[in-house]
Amino acid sequence: MREGPSHERPRRDAAFSRRRGVGGAGGRDSAARSRHGRRDDDELEDARDMSDEAAKVDRLxxxxxxxxxxxxxxxxxxxxxxxxxxxxxxxxxxxQEILELRVGDNAMNQADELLPEGFHRAYGASHEMSGSWVPEGQHLLFGNALLSRFPIRAHFVHPxxxxxxxxxxxxxxHAVLETPFGVLDVFVTHLNWKLEEGWIRERQVKEIARLIGEKARDDGRYPPLLMGDLNAEPQSDEIRYLGGYTxxxxxxxxxxxxxWSYGGVGPGHTFDTIRNRFAGQYPEPPRRIDYIFVRGPAHDGRGRPMRPRIWAHRDENEIFPSDHFGVACDFAV
Structure with missing residues (x-):
């Protein structure tokens, strides 16, 4: 169920003022243009001159x-x-599981409903949804999104x-961010969900590792981040492979x-079929299947995880934010 472009669009309500971020067409690589009209891949080095700003940032x-x-x-x-x-x-x-409705040249993206003021957004569709409930002439896409306080200089979508x-x-x-401490590569994904599809997820994590090794910058500035719903538990071969254990x-x-290995408290269940009534409709045990990974971290401490924790887990009258709980973590910069 999941791709599409991202745009700039002012929109306000009581909670947030939204602005669409940089984007490109789903399924093919794209490089956004800056406000000065130059291609972002010509400007990626600009972030390396932001030492004054970097001094103000104590964590990510x-x-x-x-x-x-x-x-x-x-x-x-x-x-x-x-x-x-x-x-x-x-x-x-x-x-993950972000919808985008396309009608002609117009697109309405679900992530824009969550976009904090001043943030940028990139979107990558995974597939188009079909069914009698999708009106003729409309296209409903299902995919992943990235929201960033920092400018998104380019983003790419890899099958x-x-x-x-x-x-x-x-x-x-894959989004390339311009941060006060340098260019940062961030990757977001959502793997096959069925318990018996571990063989597919194994192929997917191998391809993810290959793509990050090929696409992420290896300049010693800051290690790339990978996050998402991997639909696999920590002891699975998929996760153990990413950790270097098999x-x-x-x-x-x-x-x-x-x-989570850096001080996460408790089992860290993110799909909790006991606590979360939305997840409880599925005949599955509570599991930790949502992750944030950092490659490394670097030997000098950059990218070291701090205070991993669960978020988006509090309900109001038994209504939870999602059927999943989220994961959050601070990183040393």
């Missing part, structure tokens, strides 16, 4: 959440997500392996650090 706060598209009482859930997002005050947010006959495709959204086939091992 990152969050991820599967928003459960618009299922359930969306308007009430949207209010809760906004409130808890505002309280968390993150710098970067990865979102992931899946089952050939399935219409539910998966993608990896091989998948003949592939070399990689090293991505699960932030």
């Amino acid at each position: 706060r990152v969050a991820t959440l599967n928003v459960w598209n618009k299922s359930g009482p969306w308007l009430d859930r949207r209010t809760l997500i906004r409130e808890q997002l505002e309280e968390l005050a993150p710098d970067i947010v990865g979102l 992931l392996p899946g089952e050939d006959l399935s219409d539910q495709k998966r993608t990896l959204l 091989r998948l086939g003949e592939e070399r091992t990689v090293r991505f650090t699960d932030v």
Whole structure:
């Protein structure tokens, strides 16, 4: 269920003033243009001159959440997500199960309903949804989004392996951010969900590791971040492969650090079928399946996780923000 462009659009309500971020067409690489008209890939080095701004930043706060598209009482859930997002005050947010409705040349993106004031947004569709409930002439896309306090200089959407006959495709959204401490590569994804599809998720994490190794900048500035709903528990081969604890086939091992290992309290269940009544409709045990990873972290401490925690977990009259709980973490810069 998941891609599309991102735009600039002023829009205000009581909770947030929204602005669409930089974007490009789903399924193909795109580079946004800056306000001066130059291509962003010509300007990526500009961020390296921001030493004064970097001195003011003492940490990077990152969050991820599967928003459960618009299922359930969306308007009430949207209010809760906004409130808890505002309280968390993150710098970067990865979102999964984001819908985008396209009618002709117009697009309405669900992430814009959650966009904090001054933030930028990138979107990457995974597949188009179909059914009699989608009006003729309209296209409903399902994918991943990134919200960023920092400018998004470019973003790219990479397809992931899946089952050939399935219409539910998966993608990896890659956004290049200009931050006060340098260029930062951030990746957001959502893997196959069925418990028995571990073999597909294994192929997907191998491709994710390959893409990050190929696309992320390896200039020693700041390690790339990976986040999303991986639909796999920590002891699964998929997650152990990302952590460097096992091989998948003949592939070399990689090293991505699960932030929960840096002091996360308790089991960290993000799909809690006991506490969350929206998740409780599924015949599954509580599981930790949503993650934030950092490659490394760097030997000098950059990218070191601090205070990993659950967010978007508080209900109001048994209405939760989503069927998932989110993950948040601070990082040393």
